[in-house]
Amino acid sequence: xxxxxxxxxxxxxQVLIVGAVLxxxxxYVALTKRNxxxxxxxxxxxxxxxxxxxxxxxxxxxxxxxxxxxxFAIFVITVAAAEAAVALALAVxxxxxxxxxxxxxxxxxxx
Amino acid sequence: xxxxxxxxxxxxxLLILSFVGIAGVFITxxxxxxxxxxxxxxxxxxxxxxxxxVMLTPESDRKNSGNMLQFPxxxxxxxxxxxxxxxxxxxxxxxxxxxxxxxxxAEIGDALVSPFALPFEIAxxxxxxxxxxxIVLVRED
Numbered sequence: 070x071x072x073x074x075x076x077x078x079x080x081x082x083q084v085l086i087v088g089a090v091l092x093x094x095x096x097y098v099a100l101t102k103r104n105x106x107x108x109x110x111x112x113x114x115x116x117x118x119x120x121x122x123x124x125x126x127x128x129x130x131x132x133x134x135x136x137x138x139x140x141f142a143i144f145v146i147t148v149a150a151a152e153a154a155v156a157l158a159l160a161v162x163x164x165x166x167x168x169x170x171x172x173x174x175x176x177x178x179x180x
Numbered sequence: 181x182x183x184x185x186x187x188x189x190x191x192x193x194l195l196i197l198s199f200v201g202i203a204g205v206f207i208t209x210x211x212x213x214x215x216x217x218x219x220x221x222x223x224x225x226x227x228x229x230x231x232x233x234v235m236l237t238p239e240s241d242r243k244n245s246g247n248m249l250q251f252p253x254x255x256x257x258x259x260x261x262x263x264x265x266x267x268x269x270x271x272x273x274x275x276x277x278x279x280x281x282x283x284x285x286a287e288i289g290d291a292l293v294s295p296f297a298l299p300f301e302i303a304x305x306x307x308x309x310x311x312x313x314x315i316v317l318v319r320e321d
Contacts, residue, residue: 073320078282079208081275082268087205089264091198093257104188106233110195113226116200120214130210131276135286140296142214143288146221147303151310153226156232158314171245 084125091118105160105170109153116149192230199223210280212286 091114098111120142127138160170168177187192206215281287292300301309 073251080283080296081273084205084209086265086267089261089268092264093260096251096260098259100256101247101250105190105249106190106237106281107191109233110191110230113222114195114198117199117222120218120306121202121205124206124209128211129240129273129275131274134291135276135278136281136284136291137209137295139284139288140291141216142211143217143292144303145298146201146217147307150221150225153229153305154314155310157229158317160233161236162317163188 074130081125081129088118088122088125091115091121101172103173105172105175106116106165108156108172109160113149113153116145122143132173188234189231192227192234195230196223196227199227213285268273 095118097116098114099108100111102108102111103128123138123142123145127135127142132138163175164170168174187196200219203223204217204279206212212246
């Protein structure tokens with residue numbers, strides 16, 4: 070029962086499908102949640118699935134410099150950290166003014 | 181799990197769990213350095229930021245509830261899964277015959293210094309700008 074599972078190797082297609090499922094969950098969370106922090110969690114999940122795809126391509130696909138995918142993933146992590154810091158600061162600033170971070174009620178820019 | 185968790189704080193904790201799981205997948209793809217960075221930055225720093233943001237907004241709704249867009253979003257994410265799965269299975273990827281990487285940290289360091297020096301500098305400037313911007317945004321005045 071366990072032995073054939075241990076013999077299995079991770080293939081490119083499996084990792085790409087996991088990345089697609091994570092991206093879909095992230096976009097669902099980002100579109101449907103009311104709390105701004107939950108929306109940000111969805112965005113982080115999407116960035117993470119993109120990282121997973123980049124690493125999978127760097128591991129499996131023919132390339133003259135395969136390590137470039139890892140470098141790109143590290144840049145994505147850097148930008149995600151900066152984005153999370155700014156977005157959470159924005160959420161706290163909005164909460165100070167409006168006493169809510171419900172994204173359905175923050176419609177200051179609606180015309 | 182982030183979708184169905186009743187409380188927002190539980191959703192954050194489950195998100196940390198999935199970050200650690202993705203780091204495990206990175207290790208199976210022989211990307212050890214990126215896995216360590218993932219645990220440090222995502223499961224460490226961003227998780228702390230998220231928990232801070234939840235704790236600093238005590239009077240807002242912590243129910244982790246959804247809005248009116250649930251059905252269109254479900255359709256959209258289902259379409260994404262179906263489309264990407266179809267493309268992945270139909271495309272002929274040029275899979276390389278080489279094995280897993282021996283070391284990644286040294287090669288990533290070399291790549292950051294020689295071909296990616298300018299993006300590296302831009303990323304550091306971006307981090308400084310983001311940190312100063314975050315401090316300015318939440319400063320009491």
